[in-house]
Amino acid sequence: MVKVKRLVLDVLKPHQPGALEFCRQIAASGEGYRVCLKVDEVDENTQTLQLEICGEDLALESIERVIADMGASLHSIDLVEAHNPADAD
Amino acid sequence: MVKVKRLVLDVLKPHQPGALEFCRQIAASGEGYRVCLKVDEVDENTQTLQLEICGEDLALESIERVIADMGASLHSIDLVEAHNPADAD
Amino acid sequence: MVKVKRLVLDVLKPHQPGALEFCRQIAASGEGYRVCLKVDEVDENTQTLQLEICGEDLALESIERVIADMGASLHSIDLVEAHNPADAD
Amino acid sequence: MVKVKRLVLDVLKPHQPGALEFCRQIAASGEGYRVCLKVDEVDENTQTLQLEICGEDLALESIERVIADMGASLHSIDLVEAHNPADAD
Amino acid sequence: MVKVKRLVLDVLKPHQPGALEFCRQIAASGEGYRVCLKVDEVDENTQTLQLEICGEDLALESIERVIADMGASLHSIDLVEAHNPADAD
Amino acid sequence: MVKVKRLVLDVLKPHQPGALEFCRQIAASGEGYRVCLKVDEVDENTQTLQLEICGEDLALESIERVIADMGASLHSIDLVEAHNPADAD
Amino acid sequence: MVKVKRLVLDVLKPHQPGALEFCRQIAASGEGYRVCLKVDEVDENTQTLQLEICGEDLALESIERVIADMGASLHSIDLVEAHNPADAD
Numbered sequence: 001m002v003k004v005k006r007l008v009l010d011v012l013k014p015h016q017p018g019a020l021e022f023c024r025q026i027a028a029s030g031e032g033y034r035v036c037l038k039v040d041e042v043d044e045n046t047q048t049l050q051l052e053i054c055g056e057d058l059a060l061e062s063i064e065r066v067i068a069d070m071g072a073s074l075h076s077i078d079l080v081e082a083h084n085p086a087d088a089d
Numbered sequence: 090m091v092k093v094k095r096l097v098l099d100v101l102k103p104h105q106p107g108a109l110e111f112c113r114q115i116a117a118s119g120e121g122y123r124v125c126l127k128v129d130e131v132d133e134n135t136q137t138l139q140l141e142i143c144g145e146d147l148a149l150e151s152i153e154r155v156i157a158d159m160g161a162s163l164h165s166i167d168l169v170e171a172h173n174p175a176d177a178d
Numbered sequence: 179m180v181k182v183k184r185l186v187l188d189v190l191k192p193h194q195p196g197a198l199e200f201c202r203q204i205a206a207s208g209e210g211y212r213v214c215l216k217v218d219e220v221d222e223n224t225q226t227l228q229l230e231i232c233g234e235d236l237a238l239e240s241i242e243r244v245i246a247d248m249g250a251s252l253h254s255i256d257l258v259e260a261h262n263p264a265d266a267d
Numbered sequence: 268m269v270k271v272k273r274l275v276l277d278v279l280k281p282h283q284p285g286a287l288e289f290c291r292q293i294a295a296s297g298e299g300y301r302v303c304l305k306v307d308e309v310d311e312n313t314q315t316l317q318l319e320i321c322g323e324d325l326a327l328e329s330i331e332r333v334i335a336d337m338g339a340s341l342h343s344i345d346l347v348e349a350h351n352p353a354d355a356d
Numbered sequence: 357m358v359k360v361k362r363l364v365l366d367v368l369k370p371h372q373p374g375a376l377e378f379c380r381q382i383a384a385s386g387e388g389y390r391v392c393l394k395v396d397e398v399d400e401n402t403q404t405l406q407l408e409i410c411g412e413d414l415a416l417e418s419i420e421r422v423i424a425d426m427g428a429s430l431h432s433i434d435l436v437e438a439h440n441p442a443d444a445d
Numbered sequence: 446m447v448k449v450k451r452l453v454l455d456v457l458k459p460h461q462p463g464a465l466e467f468c469r470q471i472a473a474s475g476e477g478y479r480v481c482l483k484v485d486e487v488d489e490n491t492q493t494l495q496l497e498i499c500g501e502d503l504a505l506e507s508i509e510r511v512i513a514d515m516g517a518s519l520h521s522i523d524l525v526e527a528h529n530p531a532d533a534d
Numbered sequence: 535m536v537k538v539k540r541l542v543l544d545v546l547k548p549h550q551p552g553a554l555e556f557c558r559q560i561a562a563s564g565e566g567y568r569v570c571l572k573v574d575e576v577d578e579n580t581q582t583l584q585l586e587i588c589g590e591d592l593a594l595e596s597i598e599r600v601i602a603d604m605g606a607s608l609h610s611i612d613l614v615e616a617h618n619p620a621d622a623d
Contacts, residue, residue, distance in 0.1 A: 002116045004109065006125075020182065020238050023258040027180045032264035036184075038257050056264070060109050079127050080112040086121035086145070091294045093287065095303075149287050168305050169290040175299035175323070198360065198416050201436040205358045210442035214362075216435050234442070269472045271465065273481075327465050346483050347468040353477035353501070376538065376594050379614040383536045388620035392540075394613050412620070447561045449554065451570075505554050524572050525557040531566035531590070 001084075003057035008079035011049045013072035019047065022070055029066045032056050048075075090173075092146035097168035100138045102161035108136070111159060118155045121145050137164075179262075181235035186257035189227045191250035197225065200248055207244045210234050226253075268351075270324035275346035278316045280339035286314070289337060296333045299323050315342075357440075359413035364435035367405045369428035375403065378426060385422045388412050404431075446529075448502035453524035456494045458517035464492070467515055474511045477501050493520075535618075537591035542613035545583045547606035553581070556604060563600045566590050582609075 013022055023037040033055045041048040053063065060077075067074055102111055112126040122144045130137040142152065149166075156163055191200055201215040211233045219226040231241065238255075245252055280289055290304040300322045308315040320330065327344075334341055369378055379393040389411045397404040409419065416433075423430055458467055468482040478500045486493040498508065505522075512519055547556055557571040567589045575582040587597065594611075601608055 002113045004113065007109070019255040020185070020258050020260075023260045024180045024182065027260040027262040031262060033262045034259070035261075036257065036259045039255060042254065076131065077108040077128060079125065080109050081123070081125045082109075082112045082116040083124075084116040084120060084122045091291045093291065096287070165309065166286040166306060168303065169287050170301070170303045171287075171290045171294040172302075173294040173298060173300045197433040198363070198436050198438075201438045202358045202360065205438040205440040209440060211440045212437070213439075214435065214437045217433060220432065269469045271469065274465070343487065344464040344484060346481065347465050348479070348481045349465075349468045349472040350480075351472040351476060351478045375611040376541070376614050376616075379616045380536045380538065383616040383618040387618060389618045390615070391617075392613065392615045395611060398610065447558045449558065452554070521576065522553040522573060524570065525554050526568070526570045527554075527557045527561040528569075529561040529565060529567045 002082050003085065004060070004080065004082050005054065005056075005058070006079065006081035007051075007053045007058055007060065007063070007077065009051040009053070009063075010075040010078055011051055011067060011072055012075050013047050013049055013067075013070070014045060015047065017070055019049070022049070022072070023051075025066050025070060026051060026053065026063060029062050030055055030059060033058070050078075091171050092174065093149070093169065093171050094143065094145075094147070095168065095170035096140075096142045096147055096149065096152070096166065098140040098142070098152075099164040099167055100140055100156060100161055101164050102136050102138055102156075102159070103134060104136065106159055108138070111138070111161070112140075114155050114159060115140060115142065115152060118151050119144055119148060122147070139167075180260050181263065182238070182258065182260050183232065183234075183236070184257065184259035185229075185231045185236055185238065185241070185255065187229040187231070187241075188253040188256055189229055189245060189250055190253050191225050191227055191245075191248070192223060193225065195248055197227070200227070200250070201229075203244050203248060204229060204231065204241060207240050208233055208237060211236070228256075269349050270352065271327070271347065271349050272321065272323075272325070273346065273348035274318075274320045274325055274327065274330070274344065276318045276320070276330075277342040277345055278318055278334060278339055279342050280314050280316055280334075280337065281312060282314065284337055286316070289316070289339070290318075292333050292337060293318060293320065293330060296329050297322055297326060300325070317345075358438050359441065360416070360436065360438050361410065361412075361414070362435065362437035363407075363409045363414055363416065363419070363433065365407040365409070365419075366431040366434055367407055367423060367428050368431050369403050369405055369423075369426065370401060371403065373426055375405070378405070378428070379407075381422050381426060382407060382409065382419060385418050386411055386415060389414070406434075447527050448530065449505070449525065449527050450499065450501075450503070451524065451526035452496075452498045452503055452505065452508070452522065454496040454498070454508075455520040455523055456496055456512060456517055457520050458492050458494055458512075458515065459490060460492065462515055464494070467494070467517070468496075470511050470515060471496060471498065471508060474507050475500055475504060478503070495523075536616050537619065538594070538614065538616050539588065539590075539592070540613065540615035541585075541587045541592055541594065541597070541611065543585040543587070543597075544609040544612055545585055545601060545606055546609050547581050547583055547601075547604065548579060549581065551604055553583070556583070556606070557585075559600050559604060560585060560587065560597060563596050564589055564593060567592070584612075 027035040116124040205213040294302045383391040472480040561569040
């Protein structure tokens, strides 16, 4: 079964919640998630973030839901890494 | 017997399916495949992707079929890595 | 439980306390903290610092308090890294 | 006895055979060969390739023959690595 | 207890003592110090140095004293790294 | 006793012998030699090469002789690495 | 006791002795010395060299003497690395 190992997302977020809480919530959306959030740009009302998420098998739908629940929007998926482990692995 | 270990492909894809599903399908096309998809450009109707695929012995034909089945087209093969294991290996 | 592993902060600080004491106080605000302070700019009254803080689980609130207690201000959060350890970890 | 360990060749190839088959044939020309083919340029009739070949002891003559057999031409040898193993090695 | 692990200092020094003796004296100011001195600029009367000092727990005061004793001046502190070892460490 | 461990030479060579044979001959001039030859420039009659030679203790004289025997000329020595092993080594 | 571990020197040398002999003599000036000589510039009468010297405890005086004995001059000391080993080391 194919597993999604890494995602890099471009996200537009309002100032609240702050970057730390936003990152915490994304990490909380999946067991074993490791999230690195970089603030690329800050405007009057929004922040443009680059989110790199790594994990055993990432669920984009739940990540998108968490992003929307915090009033932000997924601008684009920039990178996807998927592995199809051989039976022996 | 020569084995194809790594391919870097330039692919033009419609917006649907999304990058994640596209990457998942390529990975699913072969046991042990590890796929890294980068979105280089996004236009009104298409996305230009760079696909790096690694594996024990990649089958380009089935990868091309999966690409075509998803309505995308293989624009060019940018890199090929092949090994001819010595009998001792 | 999600843990905050790394923060990169942009801080504006008066000349006193000096960079070393400032860094020492930030490190003292949490057990196991490792702090790297870079002085990016020096003006007549202030210094612009980049603070990279690593640790087991960083508490931004207490870091912000220490910053404020020393008369400085947190200008922006540039990077947050959070991990949600799998039960097995 | 001196052994040729690595070659980087600049090759001009017609569009057929494709990059993958071309790379496979070069690898097949010697036991233990590892070949990395990069497509540097594509014109109406030809592709300019950079071929990096590694192995225990590469035979340039047979590589040149395979290149010619596929209708391509060796434009230049850019890098050669040769080792003269000490008796102790 | 917080320990200062690394300092990068910008120092303005007269031509005497020479760079080697200057570096030796800074290293001698603390047990276990490792000092890397780079000469960035040389003018008629002075040299601008970058001093990187690493150690178990650096004492800036004694370093500053040694700098002053040799007729030089600490122009700025560019980087400070401090660790607050967890009890388990 | 001081040993010469690495040399980088700038060499001007006629088109014949070819780069591979040239590299092979340099490697053959000393037991344990590892030679990496890069072709920097190609003119109508000559090639400008960068030769990096590594070994236990390189003999420049015999390397120069081999270069001259093949009709080429040592344009310059760009890098020399020499070690004076301590008795304990 | 402080030990000088690494020096980077800018040296102006006449064409004779050649770079290899020059490097050999510097290495011979101290047990365990490892010397990397880069030729940065060549003029009609002189060569500008960068000498990187590593060792257990370098003696600049004897290095300077060897440089002078070969008719060259130490233009500048660009880098000095010194360690003050802790008693436990």
